[in-house]
Amino acid sequence: MADMRLRTMEKAGGPFLNHRRKVLLIIIGGIVILAGLCLWGLLMDPSRYAPNYGARLLAPSFAHPFGTDNLGRDMFYRTICGLSTSIQIGLLSALVSSIIALILGSLSAVFGGKLDTVIGFLVDLCMGVPHLILLILISIAVGGGAAGVIIGVAVTHWPSLTRVIRAEVMQVRSAQYVQVARKLGMSNWHIAAKHIVPHVFPQYLVGLILLFPHAILHEAAITFLGYGLPLDTPAVGIILAEAMRHLAGGMWWLAFFPGIALLCMTQLFDVVGDYLKILIDPHSARQ
Amino acid sequence: MNKGLLKYLTTTVLRMVLLLIAATMLSFFLVHNAPMDPVDAFLGEVTVSEEQRAQIAERWGLNKSPAEQYLIWLGNTLRGDMGESRTYHEPVTKVLGERFRASLLLMGTAWILSGVLGVILGIVAGMYKGRWPDRIIKTFSLILASSPVFWIGLLVLMVFAVELQWFPLGLAVPIGKIESEVTWAERLHHLVLPALTLSITGIANIVLHTRQKLIDVLESEYVLFAKARGETLKQLITRHGLRNIALPAVTLQFASISELFGGSVLAERVFSYPGLGSTAVVAGMQADAPLLLGIALFSSLFVFFGNLTANILYGIIDPQIREGGGIDG
Numbered sequence: 001m002a003d004m005r006l007r008t009m010e011k012a013g014g015p016f017l018n019h020r021r022k023v024l025l026i027i028i029g030g031i032v033i034l035a036g037l038c039l040w041g042l043l044m045d046p047s048r049y050a051p052n053y054g055a056r057l058l059a060p061s062f063a064h065p066f067g068t069d070n071l072g073r074d075m076f077y078r079t080i081c082g083l084s085t086s087i088q089i090g091l092l093s094a095l096v097s098s099i100i101a102l103i104l105g106s107l108s109a110v111f112g113g114k115l116d117t118v119i120g121f122l123v124d125l126c127m128g129v130p131h132l133i134l135l136i137l138i139s140i141a142v143g144g145g146a147a148g149v150i151i152g153v154a155v156t157h158w159p160s161l162t163r164v165i166r167a168e169v170m171q172v173r174s175a176q177y178v179q180v181a182r183k184l185g186m187s188n189w190h191i192a193a194k195h196i197v198p199h200v201f202p203q204y205l206v207g208l209i210l211l212f213p214h215a216i217l218h219e220a221a222i223t224f225l226g227y228g229l230p231l232d233t234p235a236v237g238i239i240l241a242e243a244m245r246h247l248a249g250g251m252w253w254l255a256f257f258p259g260i261a262l263l264c265m266t267q268l269f270d271v272v273g274d275y276l277k278i279l280i281d282p283h284s285a286r287q
Numbered sequence: 288m289n290k291g292l293l294k295y296l297t298t299t300v301l302r303m304v305l306l307l308i309a310a311t312m313l314s315f316f317l318v319h320n321a322p323m324d325p326v327d328a329f330l331g332e333v334t335v336s337e338e339q340r341a342q343i344a345e346r347w348g349l350n351k352s353p354a355e356q357y358l359i360w361l362g363n364t365l366r367g368d369m370g371e372s373r374t375y376h377e378p379v380t381k382v383l384g385e386r387f388r389a390s391l392l393l394m395g396t397a398w399i400l401s402g403v404l405g406v407i408l409g410i411v412a413g414m415y416k417g418r419w420p421d422r423i424i425k426t427f428s429l430i431l432a433s434s435p436v437f438w439i440g441l442l443v444l445m446v447f448a449v450e451l452q453w454f455p456l457g458l459a460v461p462i463g464k465i466e467s468e469v470t471w472a473e474r475l476h477h478l479v480l481p482a483l484t485l486s487i488t489g490i491a492n493i494v495l496h497t498r499q500k501l502i503d504v505l506e507s508e509y510v511l512f513a514k515a516r517g518e519t520l521k522q523l524i525t526r527h528g529l530r531n532i533a534l535p536a537v538t539l540q541f542a543s544i545s546e547l548f549g550g551s552v553l554a555e556r557v558f559s560y561p562g563l564g565s566t567a568v569v570a571g572m573q574a575d576a577p578l579l580l581g582i583a584l585f586s587s588l589f590v591f592f593g594n595l596t597a598n599i600l601y602g603i604i605d606p607q608i609r610e611g612g613g614i615d616g
Contacts, residue, residue: 124302125309128594130586132549132564136571137583141317213433221553224437225568244441244557252445259438266433 023275030272034087037265041084041234048077049234060253067253070246079258081234083265086216093154093219094211101158102204105165109173119166123159131156132221139227149228153215161207165200172199202280209273213266220262236262295602303595307587314583315357318576360580369584370577374569379581382566387585390562394551396478397485402540405490406532409497410524416502424494432491436550440484440557447480454480481558485550489543496539497532504531538600544593548586 017025051071060067066075108119126134134156139148172178178195186194223229223237231238236258243254351359363369369379412424431439447453455477501524504510510527518526552564559565563582570578 121306121309124306125313127545128306128310128587128590129314129583130545130548130552130590132552133567133583133586136567137314137317137579140571140574140579141320143322217433217435220435221437221549224435224553225556227571240435240438240441247441247444247449252449255438255441255445259435259441262438263430263434267430270429270433 020279023279027272027275027279030268030275034265034268034272037080038084038087038091041081041087044077044081044084049073049081060257066257067251069242069251069254075239075254075257078234078239079236079261082236082239082258083261085229085233085235086219086262086265089150089153089219090212090216092150093157093215094208096154097157097211097215098161098204098208100155101161101165101207104158105162106169106200108162108166109169116166119162123162126156126159131218132225135218135222136225136227139222144227146229146233149219149222152222152228153219156218157211157215161204161211164203164207168200168203169196172196202276206273206277206280209269209276212269212273216262216266216269292602296599299595299598299602303591303598307591310587310591311361311580311584312357314580314587315360316353318579318583319353319356321574321576364584369581372570372575372578372581374573374575374578379577382578383563383581383585386561386563386566389560390551390555390564392474393478393481393485393555393560393562394547396482397489397551398540398544398547400482401486401489402493402536404486405493405540406497406536408490409494409536410501410528410532412494412498413501413505413528414520414524416498416505421498425498428491428494431487432495434488436484436488436553437557439487440481440554443480443484443487444557477560481554481560484557485547485554488550489547492543493536493539497536500532500535501528504528534600534604538597538604541593541597541600545590548589 051073064074064076066079068074069078104119104122108116129137135149135152138152138155142148142151172195175195178191181191181195220235220237220240223235224241225237226241229235229238239258240255243251243258246254360370367380369383371377372379372382375382408424408428412421415421448455504527505523510523513523513527548564551562552567554560555562555564556568563585566578567582567586569575570582
């Protein structure tokens, strides 16, 4: 059926690469690049960025596109590995945060009343302490180390998404078709599965992807400050903290390339999230 | 002042106070949950007898229940005594007071700079919607919105301090000078780069907001009518644009204080600027509980002040709240 419709559309003379397909292609491309980056870092042989005292502080060249640091480590491979670490931490924390948001947001919308007030209070509380200070406090409470960073980033990114999900659920709940379904005697489960989940899930997915850049930047920031990940892990925050010490010597490549790589990656997540939003938004379907 | 606004203001202030108390409880709980023994952290390499350890623990009230300790801390804090910093061996209030002045100068400058520049750039972008100035400003803001503060700081440092040598590499005053001898010119000279970094990162939000708002206004029907009456673009912006943009922009700027604080922690770290942010990092490293709690309280107070101002402004701007009973009214 869908096949037939597609064929008639093509017969009607629309270009093959219409707006919708272009958007889809960009999303898939973005996800493939990010997944590839993550895998590349995971599977990389650590000897690629092992110290090599014969090649210290080299400026960028073909052999070392991002140059080398004071221990002769290749910055390109270290950066790739760092980005991969960031994606993994980002993935974990975005998942945890979004699940917290999903649960709290739905509870808040479904039960309303006192529970809604309490959850709203929690959201405000979490947003009231500056994010970085909260991350430092959590890192200390957990006892530092990688666990401190992961737990800290994972449990602090839910407030904004909680608000989004609460609003979405409230909106569907009061929609006429849901009211009608209820009047027709449909069970709560049926309504939840047929009406509420299909409406909220895409919003949740977009929110989840747009959480990534925040989580990744906060991970980099807290690592930069010296909390968390051990110093020999290739992480962008650590790389930049080390670069800071060599700045006065004019070693610009140590800070420039890793930072720009991080920036490109967060931008890519933003692009994927934004295009996904366009894809699921019915208003843009006919553009 | 009418009844609706008064009711809104009282609920807002009450809520903020409750939130502030909850925030201190949260910070207290987190700091006290740390697996590091505060006595060990305090003593470092020094070895003492069990008896002396017990005395220190007694003096700090460590043998009481967390709830009791919290109440004692809260009571002391309300009386203006926040304990002694274990890193600096000075009263927390004194340490915070010194750092706070430096931080306030930095954040205040960055806050005003990003607000003013942001509104101006946003208006320019909105005026030329879809043309090249708009595209440049918009792309630039979108990139800035997701770039790490500390990286921007490093770049700024590389260009202006290392290559061009226009500004010093860090700190708030020249090295080796006594506090009283430092001139304002020297202070400003040290302030430029950190403030620039901090304002660059805060600007994106306000630019995009102002741009959108101006575009909305310019596309409205009353502006179409004004155009038909023969008003120029400049008149349109000063008569209709600015009035609609100004207050929401100020509100947004107040609401962004939390991010500003987070940014200042990073910027201060990059420029070794001795403010609250860099102190927070040191306090965290040393597990200096009293100082950390003080910073958490101070920063929350800061954020709540910002949010409170934003909420009050909302109340004054939004006729629905002004006339009706509450936010949902």
